[in-house]
Amino acid sequence: MPLLIIYVKMDNSDFHYFIIFDIYEDAMAMHDELDKASIENKISPAPLDLVEGVCCGVSLMIQPEDREKVSVFLEEKKNLKYKKFIKAMRSFKPKRDRYC
Numbered sequence: 001m002p003l004l005i006i007y008v009k010m011d012n013s014d015f016h017y018f019i020i021f022d023i024y025e026d027a028m029a030m031h032d033e034l035d036k037a038s039i040e041n042k043i044s045p046a047p048l049d050l051v052e053g054v055c056c057g058v059s060l061m062i063q064p065e066d067r068e069k070v071s072v073f074l075e076e077k078k079n080l081k082y083k084k085f086i087k088a089m090r091s092f093k094p095k096r097d098r099y100c
Contacts, residue, residue, distance in 0.1 A: 015089055017062040017070065019082050020046055026081040027058040033080060034060065039069055047088045 019041075021027040027043070034041045044061035062070050067087075074085060 015064055015087050017064065017067050017085060017087050018044065018047060019060040019062065019070070019074075020084045020086060021058060021082050024058050027060060030080050030082060031060055033077060034070075034073065037073060039073060040066060041070075047086075 019027075019030060021030070031041060031043060040063055042061045044059050046057050046059040062085075070085065074080070074082070
C-alpha cells in the first residue's frame, strides 16, 4: 500500500497575534493608545484555550504584518499593562465571533 503524505502550508496568513490582559481596563487603555499610534487592532474575545490563568475575556487582535510594529510599541510604552503577546492560529466561528 503506498504511503500518502499530505503537506499543509502554515504561513502567517493562518495566524493572528493577540495581546492578552488581566483586566478589561488595561485592554481598553491599550486599544486607545494603539489607535492613537495608528496601529490597527481589534477588540476580540481572548483565545482562552491558550491563556490559562487569565481572568479577562478580552484581548486585542493584531494582524500578522503589524507584529514587529506592535512589539516595538510595547517596549516603548512601559506604562501600559498586559499579560502577554501571543501568536495563535485563526479558528474563528463566523456565527459567534464578532470584533469591534
